[in-house]
Amino acid sequence: MAMTEFKKNKPVYDNSWRGTYLIIPIKVTPGRQFKLNGFTYMPFDSCADELSDKSDLLIRRCNSDYVKRYVQTSSISLFTFVSANGLVLSDLQVYLFENGIGFLTLFTFCHNSKIHSIYQLVNNGYIGDQEGGNTYKRLYDSISKVIEPSNLEIFIKNKSILLNESYIFNLALVRDRFQDLTTIEQLALNVHKQIDLSSSFCDDSEKDIRYAYGARDVDKKTYRWGCCISTLDISYVYQSGILSKLGIEQTPDEIRREMLQTSASDLLLTILVLIQKFTCMQLNENIHSEIYEKRGTASQTSKRVIQNLKRQVMEFRAFGTLAPSQVSRWNNVCEIYRELLGVLGVNEALSEIEEKIDLLNSEQERRITDSQNRLSLLIAVFGLISIVAAVLTIVDLVLKGSAAIVLSLVVSVIAITVVGLYWAIKSFRK
Secondary structure, X not given: OHHHHHHHOHHHHHOOEEEEEEEEXXXXXXXXXXXXXXXXXXXXXXXXXXXXXXXXXXXXXXXXXXXXXXXXXXXXXXXXXXXXXXXXXXXXXXXXXXXXXXXXXXXXXXXXXXXHHHHHHHOOOOOOOXXXXXXXXXXXXXXXXXXXXXXXXEOOOOHHHOOOOOXXXXXXXXXXXXXXXXXXXXXXXXXXXXXXXXXXXXXXXXXXXXXXXXXXXXXXXXXXXXXXXXXXXXXXXXXXXXXXXXXXXXXXXXXXXXXXXXXXXXXXXXXXXXXXXXXXXXXXXXXXXXXXXXXXXXXXXXXXXXXXXXXXXXXXXXXXXXXXXXXXXXXXXXXXXXXXXXXXXXXHHHHHHHHHHHHHHHHHHHHHHHHHHHHHHHHHHHHHHHHHHHHHHHHHHHHHOOHHHHHHHHHHXXXXXXXXXXXXHHHHHO
């Protein structure tokens, strides 16, 4: 039935629309503070779809200082970038978190027939600029020019692999809902591969792919969306509200607006996982910087530095992470969040950082113990010297002293011997 549905609806999938977000990691320039220079704060609207599927805890976090979204202020100087094949990247947004790490998103879209233009730019799974020329470097410089006045910089220093180190959010809008999960999986895989949506494509070599779906509607007995999750990207296929209006022709601007609105909630969810990945990267960088770049070796690191690193990890554990069950009341949203944590390696990265901190802490405790042992040895040496000096003094007094001094010495020795034997016998009996 699934293949029948897929084959029967190939004309529908041929006439679909495709979109892609580039999610580029950025951060506040070290030693500076973010400035609203050309940007304006845009709060998350809890009444809109953006937060409608999130838990109350997450909604309150998104409406606090945990994460803030900024868009460009002036419509005259809005960011646009045109790639070598004419693809336009626009709709620049900045999601900035309280730890100074953030994400800049750019959006592009096209008809399904022109999807190869997106593939040529993003070329997911390949290293470097497949378009030819210096597209990635031009994009890097164009973004830097916009964000540097606000004291922001791109997280990645290597311009030539800008998009390879970023995360990709793909989506497709189709006219009809889906009857079978296998159809959704095929479509989501095609979105992930950035190929024609009607293609019958398979790739058994990709072992990291996970799928998630919207719940089946009880009355319609169909599904509205599904997604494919991987280490490189997350790819959604949605049934479109405006494309389903038969006999009404939609303009590209209308389709673009629906794409942005439909994907807003899922984009935010993806970014909430990415912040955890890049915070782990930043913590690793802090460990390397504090221990090796500034001090040369782990043994030269002060306890204060190790405690500071440990505090950063503890605060991130306490306030920067959420269990999947706390993200949403909807199971499929929790599953997507859980799978993203898994494929992006967030939990194992955090465990590795905690192991490093524990090893550094153990090394610090070993150094403290060694110092205490050396001090104890020094005290013992001085004590031994004092005892020898006391013995020599006593001997000198005995040789030169009276009978009373000799008698006192003999009584003291006998008393000490008796007490010593008493404690020895008592200890032996125990």
